[in-house]
Amino acid sequence: MKLKLSLKGNELNAALAGELDEHSAADVRRKLDDALRDPDITRVVFDMRSVTFMDSSGIGVILGRCRRLIERGGSMNVINAQRSVEKVLRISGVYKLCNERSGR
Amino acid sequence: MKNYLYASFPSLTCNESLARGVCAQFAIMLDPTVEELSDVRTAVSEAVTNAIIHGYGNADGQVVMELEAEDDMLTVTVRDTGRGIEDIELARRPFYTSKPGEERSGMGFAVMEAFMDSVEVESAPGRGTTVIMRKRFLRDG
Ligand SMILES: Nc1ncnc2c1ncn2[C@@H]1O[C@H](COP(=O)(O)OP(=O)(O)O)[C@@H](O)[C@H]1O
Ligand SMILES: [Mg+2]
Numbered sequence: 001m002k003l004k005l006s007l008k009g010n011e012l013n014a015a016l017a018g019e020l021d022e023h024s025a026a027d028v029r030r031k032l033d034d035a036l037r038d039p040d041i042t043r044v045v046f047d048m049r050s051v052t053f054m055d056s057s058g059i060g061v062i063l064g065r066c067r068r069l070i071e072r073g074g075s076m077n078v079i080n081a082q083r084s085v086e087k088v089l090r091i092s093g094v095y096k097l098c099n100e101r102s103g104r
Numbered sequence: 105m106k107n108y109l110y111a112s113f114p115s116l117t118c119n120e121s122l123a124r125g126v127c128a129q130f131a132i133m134l135d136p137t138v139e140e141l142s143d144v145r146t147a148v149s150e151a152v153t154n155a156i157i158h159g160y161g162n163a164d165g166q167v168v169m170e171l172e173a174e175d176d177m178l179t180v181t182v183r184d185t186g187r188g189i190e191d192i193e194l195a196r197r198p199f200y201t202s203k204p205g206e207e208r209s210g211m212g213f214a215v216m217e218a219f220m221d222s223v224e225v226e227s228a229p230g231r232g233t234t235v236i237m238r239k240r241f242l243r244d245g
Binding site for chain 1: 124145
């Protein structure tokens, strides 16, 4: 799993690529939390375009970061998911919990 | 057509992708759609991850995956001889996780149920867990 982080103002864009499962989740989580130590970041956009596989381990990663952002009054968005990834996101209510709550 | 595969591998998270790869390759013989195939991959990943993380808790152990194909039906059995589940009904509830501190989503069983036709769980504390998942690949042709 590859993770490309880019910061534009207060928005962190996290472009993931490859397979997100339990095995790769720990590394992704660590890198994101490192980046989120910057208190000025108030918005994270997960670009899922190049994620070819994701199971519920990925949901844990996303919801965990979402919680941290909401705590600091920030917001999150998950975009561009392929169909199979989209299905897992939808079942787990990620769009409801994150995208909508944070007002897109 | 009848086919059968038995795989046994140590409880390492790097074997999650191995297991779903093997399973997908096996399932291809049943001529699934792209969507059906990715459903199977995801469900297998959930069951194997649970065996590794919850069954063995990262301790050493073997995870067994059995694949059976008969006509248009795929049966996937994932088995561990780890700690087992005390309350299966509770464990299967969406968002329930026994390890909330580790940021687990508790959606593994829910995903298996959504992506397969049926999911059976047999488990006994201290003895281990067996998950049996079935999916039929229906073709209107
Ligand atoms: N193979 C297993 N061995 C022991 N416990 C398990 C096993 N599979 C699942 N469980 C239990 O069921 C719960 C729910 O599993 P799941 O829905 O996959 O959520 P999660 O893995 O995120 O906790 C787990 O937290 C665990 O307590
Ligand atoms: Mg799980």
